Amino acid sequence: MASRADGRENAWAHMMAPSIDDLAQIAEDAFARLPEVFARRCGDIAILVVEFPDEQTAEDLELETPFDLLGLYEGIDLASASSFDAPEAPNRIVLFRRALLDYWAEHEETLGDLVTHVLVHEIGHHFGLSDDDMEAIEAAAR
Template identity: 30%
Template sequence: MSDDEFDAAVTDALDLIPPELAAKIENVAVFVEESYQPEPWEDPNTVLLGLYEGIPLTERGGEPWAMPDRITLYKGPILEICQTPQDVVEQVTVTVVHEVAHHFGISDETLHRLGWG
């Protein structure tokens, strides 16, 4: 899958977010990178499909200095677990929903229980 096709899958996944929910997503940038580079304190074999970095809405206190939150999708690991272009679109959608949910303060435990793990 080309970079443009992968980016289109990300755009399609973001477009699936209901408008009333999308309107509440504030100060978030979405990026695509090839793969996650584990931090020195992490297991060097850590593989992520996506990562949310920021202050969840449930924890914000009106910090005027806050940088935009960041959602990163990792193309390489997603492509490795998918067999078809449709699998990629579905996995990107699940990953986008998962990371956006973190923006709203929803935990991994809750997401796994709801089938968005």
Template identity: 30%
Template sequence: MEADSRPDEFDPFEAAIDDALNSLPHGLREAINNVEIVVEDEPPYGQPLLGLYRGVPLPRRSSNYGGVLPDKISIYRGPLTRLARGDADRLHREVKHVTLHEIAHHFGISDERLIELDRY
């Protein structure tokens, strides 16, 4: 994971992302393949997003998959910070939720299926 912070400073985004990853069962953590998680300030202009997965979900990868750039999960600092309104616990919960949501997309789980599972 990369973030826009200095290594010696506590970053609540990094902490929440690490917590999200550590909350996954070992087998799922091991299955996350060729993914970079980054914290960015804002989503692309005009897109009201908290996070975004860009890449090829695991179920769509063929046996020829290789030699490609990593998939990318972007977690957007600005919208999440505004959503939390200064509440550090809420910020942690929201960042963790968004991270898990975007990881679900890496595993090929659609927004529709996440809604069905009450995990949207």
């Protein structure tokens, strides 16, 4: 086991990059901190963490690299939804682990703040919120 000269173990020696499950837990914690009135209106929106966008998504969004996309809202936003629409797949937010970790490594931001920011931004797409609205909700979640 790696030790420092003063007898304290090097805390970084055994650390691993956060896993998909780790990021899913961070996202769940971030969602739990959102203002209750906001979170309630999200309904049954699902949050999924995957490594990268699939090839079809990358092609549809004309991504230069899979690292270009941190998160994605998939579903029908509330402004476009109709009670006459046939049910489709559940609305969901997909977070992309590798892109999030890459961004985190390059910026002065905690991983929790980054995940919260992306989560609120994608929920904002669900509601059709402005960037200012999203920033206010993100600030309340901190």
